[in-house]
Amino acid sequence: MNEKRILQLHVNGDLYEVLCAPNTTLLEALREKALLTGTKRGCDLGACGACTVLMDGQAVLSCLTLAVDAVGRKIRTIEGIAENGELSLLQKSFVDHGALQCGFCSPGFIMSATELLAENPKPTRKEIQRKLAGNLCRCTGYIKIVEAVEIAAAKIAGGAS
Amino acid sequence: MKVLNTVGQRVPMHDAATKVTGQAQFTDDLALPGMLYGKLVRSTIPHGRIVSIDVSRAKALPGVKGVITGKDIPDRVYGIVPKAKDEHALARDKVHYIGDAVAAVVAVDKEIAEEAARLVHVEYEPIPAVFDPLDAIKEGAPLIHDNLKTNISASIHKEFGDVEKGFAASDYVFEDTFFSQAVNHAPIEPHAALAAYDLQNGDLTIWSCTQIPYFLKRNLATTLLVPENKIRVIKPKVGGGFGQKIDMYAKDFCACWFAKELGRPVKFLYEREEVFQSTRQRHPMYLTVKTGVNKAGKILAQKITAYADGGAYNSTAPLMITLSCFFIMIPYRIENLIYEGYHVYTNKPVGGAMRGHGIPQARFAIERQIDLIAKRIGVDAAEMRVINAIRAGMPHPAGFIINTCGFADSVTEAAKAIGWKEKRGKLPFGRGVGLAGASFPSGVANMAHLASGAVVQLSREGRVSILSGAADIGQGAETVICQIVAEQIGVPMEDVHITAADTGTCPLDAGTFGSGVTVRAGNAALLAANDVRDQLFSFVADRLKCKPDDLMTANRRIWVKGNPDAGMSLSDALFEYQYSNRPLPIVGRGGWIPPAEQPTSLLTKNGNFSPNYSFMTQAAEVEVDLELGKVKVVKMVTVHDCGQPINPMLVEGQLEGSIMGGMGQALYEDSTCIEGQQYNPSFLDYGFPTVMEMPEMGALHIDTDDPVGPFGAKEAGEGTQLAPAPAIVNAIADAIGVEFNRLPVTPQVVLEALKKNADKS
Numbered sequence: 006m007n008e009k010r011i012l013q014l015h016v017n018g019d020l021y022e023v024l025c026a027p028n029t030t031l032l033e034a035l036r037e038k039a040l041l042t043g044t045k046r047g048c049d050l051g052a053c054g055a056c057t058v059l060m061d062g063q064a065v066l067s068c069l070t071l072a073v074d075a076v077g078r079k080i081r082t083i084e085g086i087a088e089n090g091e092l093s094l095l096q097k098s099f100v101d102h103g104a105l106q107c108g109f110c111s112p113g114f115i116m117s118a119t120e121l122l123a124e125n126p127k128p129t130r131k132e133i134q135r136k137l138a139g140n141l142c143r144c145t146g147y148i149k150i151v152e153a154v155e156i157a158a159a160k161i162a163g164g165a166s
Numbered sequence: 167m168k169v170l171n172t173v174g175q176r177v178p179m180h181d182a183a184t185k186v187t188g189q190a191q192f193t194d195d196l197a198l199p200g201m202l203y204g205k206l207v208r209s210t211i212p213h214g215r216i217v218s219i220d221v222s223r224a225k226a227l228p229g230v231k232g233v234i235t236g237k238d239i240p241d242r243v244y245g246i247v248p249k250a251k252d253e254h255a256l257a258r259d260k261v262h263y264i265g266d267a268v269a270a271v272v273a274v275d276k277e278i279a280e281e282a283a284r285l286v287h288v289e290y291e292p293i294p295a296v297f298d299p300l301d302a303i304k305e306g307a308p309l310i311h312d313n314l315k316t317n318i319s320a321s322i323h324k325e326f327g328d329v330e331k332g333f334a335a336s337d338y339v340f341e342d343t344f345f346s347q348a349v350n351h352a353p354i355e356p357h358a359a360l361a362a363y364d365l366q367n368g369d370l371t372i373w374s375c376t377q378i379p380y381f382l383k384r385n386l387a388t389t390l391l392v393p394e395n396k397i398r399v400i401k402p403k404v405g406g407g408f409g410q411k412i413d414m415y416a417k418d419f420c421a422c423w424f425a426k427e428l429g430r431p432v433k434f435l436y437e438r439e440e441v442f443q444s445t446r447q448r449h450p451m452y453l454t455v456k457t458g459v460n461k462a463g464k465i466l467a468q469k470i471t472a473y474a475d476g477g478a479y480n481s482t483a484p485l486m487i488t489l490s491c492f493f494i495m496i497p498y499r500i501e502n503l504i505y506e507g508y509h510v511y512t513n514k515p516v517g518g519a520m521r522g523h524g525i526p527q528a529r530f531a532i533e534r535q536i537d538l539i540a541k542r543i544g545v546d547a548a549e550m551r552v553i554n555a556i557r558a559g560m561p562h563p564a565g566f567i568i569n570t571c572g573f574a575d576s577v578t579e580a581a582k583a584i585g586w587k588e589k590r591g592k593l594p595f596g597r598g599v600g601l602a603g604a605s606f607p608s609g610v611a612n613m614a615h616l617a618s619g620a621v622v623q624l625s626r627e628g629r630v631s632i633l634s635g636a637a638d639i640g641q642g643a644e645t646v647i648c649q650i651v652a653e654q655i656g657v658p659m660e661d662v663h664i665t666a667a668d669t670g671t672c673p674l675d676a677g678t679f680g681s682g683v684t685v686r687a688g689n690a691a692l693l694a695a696n697d698v699r700d701q702l703f704s705f706v707a708d709r710l711k712c713k714p715d716d717l718m719t720a721n722r723r724i725w726v727k728g729n730p731d732a733g734m735s736l737s738d739a740l741f742e743y744q745y746s747n748r749p750l751p752i753v754g755r756g757g758w759i760p761p762a763e764q765p766t767s768l769l770t771k772n773g774n775f776s777p778n779y780s781f782m783t784q785a786a787e788v789e790v791d792l793e794l795g796k797v798k799v800v801k802m803v804t805v806h807d808c809g810q811p812i813n814p815m816l817v818e819g820q821l822e823g824s825i826m827g828g829m830g831q832a833l834y835e836d837s838t839c840i841e842g843q844q845y846n847p848s849f850l851d852y853g854f855p856t857v858m859e860m861p862e863m864g865a866l867h868i869d870t871d872d873p874v875g876p877f878g879a880k881e882a883g884e885g886t887q888l889a890p891a892p893a894i895v896n897a898i899a900d901a902i903g904v905e906f907n908r909l910p911v912t913p914q915v916v917l918e919a920l921k922k923n924a925d926k927s
């Protein structure tokens with residue numbers, strides 16, 4: 006039952022071979038085995054969103070996902086959002102518009118918002134709020150986070166890349 | 167507002183990119199080769215004697231490297247206030263609350279450590295427990311700490327002016343009682359510590375998510391019995407603190423203890439439940455306020471009796487009760503005041519500093535009562551606040567020095583911005599507006615060790631490196647310090663780098679609490695930068711044949727005031743500096759301690775508590791769902807005197823975040839504890855506001871230019887969390903005519919009140 010197995014995980018386009026028990030979560034596999042510590046653990050109980058990653062493009066809570074269930078899926082973490090040495094428009098917007106303070110929640114928010122903008126490039130304010138309702142932030146009061154997503158969406162719509 | 171080259175600008179945080187890419191390293195992101203994992207065993211009963219602890223099964227588990235109990239460590243107590251230390255890293259003879267640490271284990275991996283912790287068997291002899299401060303002060307209540315004859319661990323009795331005379335002169339006297347509940351800071355980063363030991367020279371290094379590295383170092387030294395100079399505390403990125411990361415915890419002590427005993431790195435990480443249960447929370451507090459006013463609403467005397475539920479240990483007890491007292495007399499001019507305050511032990515989670523620290527509870531009581539009184543005597547509640555407003559230069563009964571004060575204007579402006587005239591008492595049933603005022607210190611002046619230092623180096627290539635002891639816990643302290651230095655040396659932000667909060671490398675700093683960082687550490691950095699600039703300017707002035715005072719600097723260029731062509735680039739200046747055989751880098755030092763006489767404590771002596779004071783009024787508009795009892799904050803306006811903001815974007819962030827905290831306190835959050843057992847120690851059950859609850863916000867600035875703060879700055883981190891809760895509850899009263907004097911105002915209490923009113927009519 007407790008037997009550990011080597012799992013192959015595809016994360017940010019790379020292949021990781023990690024030794025996991027059947028009950029190892031994707032969050033543990035990423036943070037402790039693959040040493041991708043950008044994904045954060047805030048509660049380990051599915052309530053804060055700090056551990057959000059994309060699995061085949063869908064935002065999932067990695068603390069509620071078993072590592073074995075991620076085998077064969079394409080995982081994207083916060084480390085895979087900036088491309089070619091450049092921040093994504095969304096990341097840049099978070100930086101420029103003060104959408105973070107301590108930054109502990111930021112990876113989770115950026116993953117959720119990245120999924121949102123991929124599916125719905127012109128979200129309304131309500132749609133942004135609804136999408137981010139599962140991500141907790143104790144520092145910012147959320148106002149600047151929503152604004153940063155709006156500004157990024159407008160930039161993307163305006164054709165900036 | 168002062169807008170200079172970098173000061174006064176909306177500069178992004180200097181480390182923001184690391185935070186949005188996952189590169190920023192928080193304590194639990196660090197790992198060292200050979201690292202062991204620790205776990206604490208915690209008390210399952212609220213009060214009892216430890217009869218025995220059987221660690222044999224835990225020790226026998228393969229992979230376990232060590233198990234300790236309170237008997238294995240020095241009998242030394244710690245605490246954040248030197249005179250109020252009362253906590254052992256691991257309980258020795260008694261446990262004082264559910265969650266008290268009694269033993270610690272370390273093992274080669276997390277799972278084994280957890281298993282070993284489960285195998286530690288503790289036998290207790292239960293003692294009757296007490297859970298409410300009003301019960302704990304009664305004759306015959308179980309005594310929580312054996313060395314005291316009472317459960318009152320700190321108290322304050324102060325009289326200012328002539329209260330009897332004030333009441334005698336009053337047209338009306340009212341007495342009301344208020345209660346603020348326990349809320350948790352709930353930083354998203356759970357507490358963690360990682361320690362390593364150097365077997366050659368006996369150096370201990372600890373990476374800890376602390377707000378106060380230098381105090382942690384001291385508390386570790388005195389409990390581990392290791393000289394202070396053998397301990398280095400490094401603060402990695404901290405994922406929010408709000409006061410909860412001020413105290414030392416068992417994880418800090420145990421990580422160091424095992425690292426030293428075993429010669430291997432050791433990490434402890436708290437689970438979310440431990441954060442709720444075994445760290446700190448805002449003190450639940452009862453305040454009875456008796457106020458005498460004249461017909462116009464001028465406050466002539468106040469008498470306040472306060473009981474704070476301290477939980478099982480002191481933490482900041484004497485300080486919190488003192489703050490609660492002295493800040494009654496600001497932002498209103500209260501000339502005659504009696505304050506009797508008690509910090510009382512109970513067998514519950516421990517109270518500690520939390521954003522506002524003893525003042526929010528008092529503000530809730532005072533601001534609610536002002537609205538009650540205004541209604542009773544028929545004056546306008548906003549008007550009554552203006553009538554009583556303290557103003558710059560006015561004497562404060564305890565000796566605070568108010569150099570600048572935008573409070574009265576903030577009330578008027580906030581009323582205007584929320585539409586007070588058109589809306590107060592005039593909106594349809596279920597909708598209302600309310601406001602409340604507040605003031606907060608920019609750090610603490612007249613207590614010991616509250617100095618900050620800074621070292622600034624300017625290298626041959628024009629790179630500016632700052633060493634500062636200031637602890638950035640997400641509020642942006644490092645960015646603000648970089649802005650100040652960049653401004654003075656005349657370079658862009660990207661040339662400035664900072665190393666901070668590493669006690670082995672950086673100069674002394676008091677840490678992040680009491681909203682003192684910008685003024686204290688900012689002034690130290692300003693002085694250090696000026697030192698560098700002076701050295702550079704005296705050299706350049708020689709070359710340009712002018713006086714150093716005539717020089718200006720910006721954008722990596724130095725020139726003569728009024729004559730931009732007479733100048734040279736910073737890079738040329740540094741080149742010539744080097745070849746004139748002067749030593750590089752240019753090093754500047756600065757140290758700043760708030761102007762104060764002998765270190766003292768307000769408990770024993772009055773005086774100017776802080777270098778300066780912020781002021782604010784916050785106004786809320788709410789909508790009450792009459793079916794469901796839910797209160798929606800529709801709009802929140804802040805009018806703020808924080809002096810000159812160094813970074814308006816970061817100030818807004820502080821303000822927006824503290825409104826969220828204030829809303830949580832007013833409407834949602836309640837760390838429920840029944841018979842010592844917490845019932846909602848998870849984010850799911852606790853429920854602080856999400857993005858869905860946030861109102862429309864507006865912020866206005868009252869311009870003042872403080873003579874003490876760097877560039878005229880005052881605090882902006884905590885003051886804005888004081889008024890939102892009473893403003894919201896005042897607005898609820900306007901909306902549905904129900905006066906709530908207990909927090910939080912949940913849908914359940916709203917519905918009960920509405921029903922009661924309906925039954926009456």
Ligand code: FES
Nearest residue numbers: 049052053054068
């Ligand atoms: S850590 Fe996964 S939701 Fe909080």
Ligand code: FES
Nearest residue numbers: 106107110142144
């Ligand atoms: S920025 Fe600190 S929790 Fe969101």
